[in-house]
Amino acid sequence: MPASEGPALNSSTHAPQTLLAMGSAIHRTLLAKSTLQRLPRTATVDTSVLVTDYAAADPALLDAAEVLFTHWGSPVLTEESLRRMPRLRAVVHAAGSVKHHVTEAVWERGITVSSAAAANALSVAEFTLAAILFANKRVLDSAHLYRETRGRVDLLPYLDGHGNYRRTVGIVGASRTGRRVVELLRPFDFEVLVYDPYLTGSEADELGVGLVTLDELVRCSHVVSIHAPQLPETRHMFDARRLALLRDGATLINTARGSLVDTGALSAQLATGRIHAVIDVTDPEIMPAGSPLYDLPNVLLTPHVAGSLGNELDRMAHCAIDEVGRYAKGLPFLYGVGPDELARSA
Template structure:
């Protein structure tokens, strides 16, 4: 990729996203890197306004984020100069189509940056689960009095507890890195990771059934694919030891939620769920009130000031493109079949 001048860049994302993504310093940097108007936001490339249509016809780069229009052949016909897509978020599956690869359009995403807060959330959940924080807080609220906590929490603690990681994705690998300072035994299940890869990661490669049977805490970081639908079904959930904690920050469909609900209602398992299936549980779902469940509204990924990390990473890639350099973190079409 060689560029004799600053590229023409068009921002393409859902309404309200750019305002959260860009601080003044980001707009200033974008103005330095690109020769186009950083204030123009394309919300619908399939039915563009005259101003967006004109910008799309001249665009060398689309700077995308959540809510971007799928880049169908019809949309790409309006963008004859387009050479790259810089995605300031994680997965590109919702808007990058086969037509992009057929055109030879280069694609990069900020998935590595978005993995960081998810891994941090997971680390916190693992350590709090090991200390029985949720259940002891519930008991404290229930009793509202002094109690022999040492006796009741005699099996708590994070010394040599076994943690099972399902999926050596970007997030899964970052979780592995964050867990290294702690006295934990870490198991990993990922069908694409060899024994040598696992050794390099410092973990024990384990079949999924065995991982479920041995882990005090299981955390899921696999992609949503047909092959991973209900990856943890009733049979595998039953393999988890009594009192185990299941953490899900990936996608709700990876767990058979009805089977999980049965385990949670019985009190046998605990869960930290940042995603569910459906994404917002019905108003009468027991997940909202079960004392052994910590339910959060899909907040593990980038939000608030963490969005600026995504913008910084995407602008770094745009700067490389403008300098005629390859992307530091390109998306390869061959990896999309087994990634998020």
């Protein structure tokens, strides 16, 4: 059975001994929101008990654990920590990427892994859709101008040539999020282009998008939205040369990872006023206080809020609890993650 299919252990339901492993802050948030109330219905678990360090945890709790329910801030699953959990069979992550805590030792032990990345993808896709529609409509620019002139501006000639009718949107990466964005764009009058080295022509046809090279996508699109994973080969995929290919007035949206864009090169392009940007992730994660990105009028800079926050955390948690329920029934995970997939995902 492929690792990504998850467990198929029993023909009848059992309540697996489950242990929470995550950061204290997100644990307090989930408890305060009563988000974890459903978990004890499918698992043997005390949701008030938390592990933040396997070396310091109660050995009896670790020894009994069959399922780890993880979230942001989960301690890393090293070979040494796994030795303390001989009965561990599954890791169910109530957030997106598992790269921060799942190591090669997990796969070597045959432990199955699930992630709520699909639930998180919807939050990012919704943010992206709003950013695309606002970018083509020049909402940020017109709001600045309206405020500066105190309403004494004729926006009709100012916005001439802008809008969402028959614009070209380029999606970089047919990831879970990228595909969600494509789905959300279908009701609109857009031409959608996609670049993804793993996407086939027949798959692009099924998605209803044009499959093009990255440079062609950048040259042709009015809005370019990045949804590729952070990998060695994707670092600075938007460098000075590629950023220069953006058409005048184009908008670059990055909700993926900051390292995919050369921050210095992007700042230089934005300083000319030639292009616009919606930047939710940066490299470094928090820009220096003197960065021009904070003040440029053609930049919407947000503090990594595109992903699940607020009540959207409930959606991820419920997705993960559903996966624990599937495990308890001996069913394969719906959102299993395998080592091959992880090597080319966020």
